[in-house]
Amino acid sequence: STVLPEDEAASQVFDEFMLANTFQGIMSSFQQICDLLHMHPQPHQVFYQQLKTRLTSWKAQSLWTKLDKRAFSKEYQKGKACSNTRVLIIGGGPCGLRAGIEVALLGGQVVVVEKRDRFSRNNVLHLWPYLIHDLKTLGAKKLFGKFCAGSIDHISIRTMQCIMLKVALLVGVEVHPGVAFEDLVDPSPEGAEHSWIGWRAKVSPADHPVSLFEFDVLIGADGKRNTLAGFTRKEFRGKLAIAITANFINRNTQMEASVEEISGVACIFNQRFFKELNEKTGIDLENIVYYKDETHYFVMTAKKHSLLNKGVMLQDHEDPERLLSRENVNQEALMSYACEAADVSTNHQLPKLDFAHNHYGQPDVAMFDFTSMFAAEHSSRVMERNGHRLLIALAGDSLLEPFWPTGSGCARGFFGAMDAAWMIRSWASGTLTPLEVLAERESIYQLLSQTTPESVNKKFTMYTIDPNTRYKNLDSNFFKPHQMKRYYEGGTPESLAQMRTMVLIVLQLHTECYRDSHNLLRWLQKELECYRSQVQILDLTLSWRSGIALAGLIHKYRPELINFFQMDASKIAENNEMIFELAQREFGIKPLVTVADMENPDGPDKTLMASYLTSFYEYFRKESI
Ligand code: FAD
Structure with missing residues (x-):
C-alpha cells in the first residue's frame, strides 16, 4: 500500500x-x-x-x-476496563507518568499537569531488577538505547521522565507542562443551571483549558510535598540523617569509564573504608553511593560533627531545619566536602571533578535532611459533593517518601502507581462498592513500605497491575469496608448509582467541549506565533483584552484592512470597537462580547470569548490550512 x-x-x-x-x-x-x-x-x-x-x-x-504486548494484558480488557473514566494526575514525575500509562492502557482518559516545563534532575535512581524489566517491556530500550546496558542498574531522573513521557504520550495521555494544580473545584450544586458539571481543578495559569476538564478520579503524584488536602501523614523520626547529593560532569573519557561505581550494597560492608576516610580527611560518612550515568552522581549520608568541623555548617543547632537553613550552610565548603568525598572514595581516579549544573544553573550539590520521613496514613479517599463522586489516590513520593541513599523511590513508587491503577479499575468496574474499593486499596498499601528487592515476587514477567502478581502474602481483605467510612467524605456511599448514569450521559458532550477549547487555543497560538513580540496567547480571555491579538489575527490574513503595527495596547475600548465593527462588516462575524466586557480587568467571559473566537477560526480555517 x-x-x-x-x-x-x-x-x-x-x-x-x-x-x-x-x-x-x-x-x-x-x-x-x-x-x-x-x-x-x-x-x-x-x-x-x-x-x-x-x-x-x-x-x-x-x-x-x-x-x-503490554497492552494486551488481560487486566486492561482491550482498553475497555476504564473507558468511561476520566483521570487528572498532578505531577509529571516518573510515578505520575507511570500511573498515567496504566490508566490509559485501561482505556481511561488521562490528563497530567506538571508545573515545571523542564526535566532537570541529574540525580540518579537506583532500579530494582523488576523495575528494569518493567521499563524494558514499555520499550525503554527502544527509546533510550543505553538503558541499563550490561550490569547498569540506574538511570538519571531526567532520563526516566523522558522515557515515561514518551510512552505516556503515545498511549494517549495528555500532558500539560507549565501547569500547576492549585485546588479542587466543587461540582455545580444540584438544581443549578449546570448541575451536571462535575469535579474540576483550579490550576495556574488560571485560564488554561485544563481548568475545564472534568474528572472522576484524581491522582496526587506531586512529590513529597504533596498538595492534596484530606490526607494525614505519619512521621517517622529517626536519628539525625543528613544526605548530600553531588553531580559532576561526565566527559565520557576512557579514564572515567574505568572508574568503578560504588553500589548501595557495597558501601554497607566497607566500614574500614569509612574509618580511613575519616582519619585522612575528617569526612565522616555513614554511606556513599556512586553511579556513573550522564553525570558522575554521588549520594552520601554525612555525620553532623564532620560537617561542622569542615565548616559546611556554621553553627550547631538541635533543630534540623535550622541546622540546614541557607544561612547556616557555607555553600563553598559544601562543594569542597562533596568533591573531596567523591575524589577519595573513587581512589582519585576521576580526572576532573567539575560540578554539573542544576535546574537553576548552579553547581549541582545539595544537602537534605532525612531525619523525619513521611508516609501517608492512607492512600485513597472519596469525596462526594452535589451528587458527584471523586476518587482520590496518592502515588509515588506523595504516598511514601523514599530515603534516597537506598534508592527505593521509583521501585516502591511504581508499585504504588500500579496499585492506584488497579483501584481505578475496580472503581470503574462497578462490581465493588466504594467502601470495598477503598478497603482493598488500603489493604494493599499495608505492604508497600515493607517491599524490598528480595521480598517481592520474583516472577517479573508475570507482573501486571493485579497486586497478586507482585506482592507475596497479600491479604486484600485486611481492612473491612466499614472501617473505610472515615475516608468517605460527603453524601452516602450507597447513594450514587443514578447520578453516575447521568454523569456518563453528559460525559461525551463535555469531552467535546474541552477538546474544542483546547484545540482552539492551540490553533490561535499557532496562528499568532509570528506576532509573538506584540502579543502572547496564553488563554482565551485576558490575552485578548487589549484587542491586539484579534487585530493580529485579522492582519495575518487581510493586512490591508488594519494598521496593526500602529495600534496601542493601552487603548482597549478604541481597539475593540474598531475590531468588532470591522469583523462584522468584512467577515459577517457578530460581536458576542462587548467593549465593556473587554475592559473588565478580569477579561471577558471565557465561554463567550471562546464562541466569538470560534467564529474567526471557522472563517480563517480554510485559509490557514
Ligand atoms: P517527583 O519525581 O518528585 O515528581 C513530582 C512532580 O510533580 C514534579 O515534577 C513536580 O514538579 C510536580 N508537581 C509538584 N507539585 C505540583 C503541582 N501543584 N501541580 C503540578 N505539578 C506539580 N531519589 C533517589 O533515589 N535519589 C536521588 O538522588 C534523588 N534526588 C532527588 C532530588 C530531588 C530534587 C527530588 C525532588 C527528588 C529526588 N529523588 C531522588 C526522589 C525521586 O526523584 C522520586 O522518588 C522519584 O522521582 C519518584 O517520584 P514521584 O514521581 O512520586 O515524584
Whole structure:
C-alpha cells in the first residue's frame, strides 16, 4: 500500500521524537506528529491504534510490538476496563507518568499537569531488577538505547521522565507542562443551571483549558510535598540523617569509564573504608553511593560533627531545619566536602571533578535532611459533593517518601502507581462498592513500605497491575469496608448509582467541549506565533483584552484592512470597537462580547470569548490550512 506524504513526514518527525531528550523537545515533536496526521489524543480510546496504523517505519513498528504486548494484558480488557473514566494526575514525575500509562492502557482518559516545563534532575535512581524489566517491556530500550546496558542498574531522573513521557504520550495521555494544580473545584450544586458539571481543578495559569476538564478520579503524584488536602501523614523520626547529593560532569573519557561505581550494597560492608576516610580527611560518612550515568552522581549520608568541623555548617543547632537553613550552610565548603568525598572514595581516579549544573544553573550539590520521613496514613479517599463522586489516590513520593541513599523511590513508587491503577479499575468496574474499593486499596498499601528487592515476587514477567502478581502474602481483605467510612467524605456511599448514569450521559458532550477549547487555543497560538513580540496567547480571555491579538489575527490574513503595527495596547475600548465593527462588516462575524466586557480587568467571559473566537477560526480555517 502507498504511504501518504503526511504519514511519511510524520514518520521522520517520529525519529526526532524517539531521540528527543528534553521535555520541550518531546512535547513539540509529538505535537508536530499530531499536526501532520491531523490527530488529537482525544478520543483517547482510539488514539494509540490510529497512530500505529499511520506510523509504520521499522523503528515505530518495533516500539508498537513492545507496547502491544503490554497492552494486551488481560487486566486492561482491550482498553475497555476504564473507558468511561476520566483521570487528572498532578505531577509529571516518573510515578505520575507511570500511573498515567496504566490508566490509559485501561482505556481511561488521562490528563497530567506538571508545573515545571523542564526535566532537570541529574540525580540518579537506583532500579530494582523488576523495575528494569518493567521499563524494558514499555520499550525503554527502544527509546533510550543505553538503558541499563550490561550490569547498569540506574538511570538519571531526567532520563526516566523522558522515557515515561514518551510512552505516556503515545498511549494517549495528555500532558500539560507549565501547569500547576492549585485546588479542587466543587461540582455545580444540584438544581443549578449546570448541575451536571462535575469535579474540576483550579490550576495556574488560571485560564488554561485544563481548568475545564472534568474528572472522576484524581491522582496526587506531586512529590513529597504533596498538595492534596484530606490526607494525614505519619512521621517517622529517626536519628539525625543528613544526605548530600553531588553531580559532576561526565566527559565520557576512557579514564572515567574505568572508574568503578560504588553500589548501595557495597558501601554497607566497607566500614574500614569509612574509618580511613575519616582519619585522612575528617569526612565522616555513614554511606556513599556512586553511579556513573550522564553525570558522575554521588549520594552520601554525612555525620553532623564532620560537617561542622569542615565548616559546611556554621553553627550547631538541635533543630534540623535550622541546622540546614541557607544561612547556616557555607555553600563553598559544601562543594569542597562533596568533591573531596567523591575524589577519595573513587581512589582519585576521576580526572576532573567539575560540578554539573542544576535546574537553576548552579553547581549541582545539595544537602537534605532525612531525619523525619513521611508516609501517608492512607492512600485513597472519596469525596462526594452535589451528587458527584471523586476518587482520590496518592502515588509515588506523595504516598511514601523514599530515603534516597537506598534508592527505593521509583521501585516502591511504581508499585504504588500500579496499585492506584488497579483501584481505578475496580472503581470503574462497578462490581465493588466504594467502601470495598477503598478497603482493598488500603489493604494493599499495608505492604508497600515493607517491599524490598528480595521480598517481592520474583516472577517479573508475570507482573501486571493485579497486586497478586507482585506482592507475596497479600491479604486484600485486611481492612473491612466499614472501617473505610472515615475516608468517605460527603453524601452516602450507597447513594450514587443514578447520578453516575447521568454523569456518563453528559460525559461525551463535555469531552467535546474541552477538546474544542483546547484545540482552539492551540490553533490561535499557532496562528499568532509570528506576532509573538506584540502579543502572547496564553488563554482565551485576558490575552485578548487589549484587542491586539484579534487585530493580529485579522492582519495575518487581510493586512490591508488594519494598521496593526500602529495600534496601542493601552487603548482597549478604541481597539475593540474598531475590531468588532470591522469583523462584522468584512467577515459577517457578530460581536458576542462587548467593549465593556473587554475592559473588565478580569477579561471577558471565557465561554463567550471562546464562541466569538470560534467564529474567526471557522472563517480563517480554510485559509490557514
Ligand atoms: P517527583 O519525581 O518528585 O515528581 C513530582 C512532580 O510533580 C514534579 O515534577 C513536580 O514538579 C510536580 N508537581 C509538584 N507539585 C505540583 C503541582 N501543584 N501541580 C503540578 N505539578 C506539580 N531519589 C533517589 O533515589 N535519589 C536521588 O538522588 C534523588 N534526588 C532527588 C532530588 C530531588 C530534587 C527530588 C525532588 C527528588 C529526588 N529523588 C531522588 C526522589 C525521586 O526523584 C522520586 O522518588 C522519584 O522521582 C519518584 O517520584 P514521584 O514521581 O512520586 O515524584
